[in-house]
Amino acid sequence: MIAIHFIVNPVAGHGRSLLTKEFLLPYFIRSHHHLVVKHSEYKNHAIVLTRESITQKADIIVACGGDGTINEVASCLVGTSIPLGIIPMGSGNGLASNLRIPKNLRKALAIIKERNVTKIDVGKINDRHFFSNMGIGFDATVIKHYESSHKRTLLGYVNACLTSFRAMGKNNGLSVNINKIGRVDNPFIIMVSNSNEMGYNLSLTPKASLQDGLLDVLIISKISRLKMLWLAVLILFRRVYWLKEAKSFQTKELRLARNDTAHFESQLDGELHQIEKGVLEISIKEKSLCILVP
Structure with missing residues (x-):
């Protein structure tokens, strides 16, 4: 008997992810699969539910929601032999898209039944994990306004x-020392990617790979509003490197340190996080997450 535990975010996808055991049973073989469905009720509740499922000896744990839910569930599975399944029900679905996991529920469930396991790299920032990307600067500001709007579309x-574009320039003052390149004042964005997608099929690091053992770093220095519009066009065509203010490189580790006493406001996998430290130690954990893929 294969125990499959589903961790469901009921508010993902405009509240369409109210998966129940009764709904899922017809997709599985009753004599072969034992299903458990749990619904998260608040931010980070999926972490509690996943840890509970680990102690309950789940064979597969499935994250049902967006990149934030996936991050909470997957963070508990790093370094274990329990594979992560994904039912993409969020808005951006960056990691699922990179892994070619379809939004069609029947097809996504078929991947879980087939149990084709691969291992992917995992990013680590201080004591937190990320699976797609993390960033400070403009993208963190966008996520801040995105979350406050409550419109996940x-x-x-x-x-x-x-x-964020209209507010650009009002919060200057960020100065960061980066161990690979030195001091950067008022960067437009610093993004560190493990995956080549950040949701909605958009990418700032199209050459990033989940299995190359490297992080892709993009640093864009301070730019004008006009250059921002040009950057938006380049993102659509995945040609960010055409922007002269953009620097990119690959690395296994990175250290960012503020030149003041303030903390970092960043986004991790599309969720806003206040990191109460002025130093970010970022690294890669190679092939440390088992995951179900087509």
Whole structure:
């Protein structure tokens, strides 16, 4: 008997992810699969539920939701032999898209039944994990406005970008020392990617890979609003490197240190996080997460 535990975020996808055991049973073989369905009720509750499922000897744990839910569940599985399954029900679905896991529920469930396991790299920032990307600067500001709008749609993301665009220049003062390149004042964005997608099929690091043992780093220095519009066009065509203010490289580790006493406001896998430290130690944990893929 294969025990499959589903950790469901009931508010993902405009509340369409109310998966129940009764709904899922027809997709599985009753004599072969034992299903458990748990619904998260607050932020980080999926972590509690996943740890509970680990102690209950689950054979597979499935994250049902967006990149934030996947991050919470997957973070508990790093370094274990329990494979992560994904039912993408969020708005961006960056990691699922990179792994070619379809949004179609029947097809996504078929991947879980087939149990084709691979291992992917995992990013680590201080004591937290990320699976797609993390960033400070403009993208963190966008996520901040995106979350506050409560509109988890592409239009909501576009509106968050426009709000951040209008506010650009009001919060200058960030100065960061980066161990690979030195001091950067008022960077537009510093992004560290493990995956080549950040949701909605958009990418700032199209050459990033989940299995190359390297992090892809993109640093864009301070730019004008006009250059921002040009950057938006380049993102659509996955040609960010055409921007002269953009620097990119690959590394296994990175250290960012603020030149003041403030903390970092960053996004991890599309979720806003206040990191109460002025130093970020970022590294890669090679092939440390088992995951079900087509």
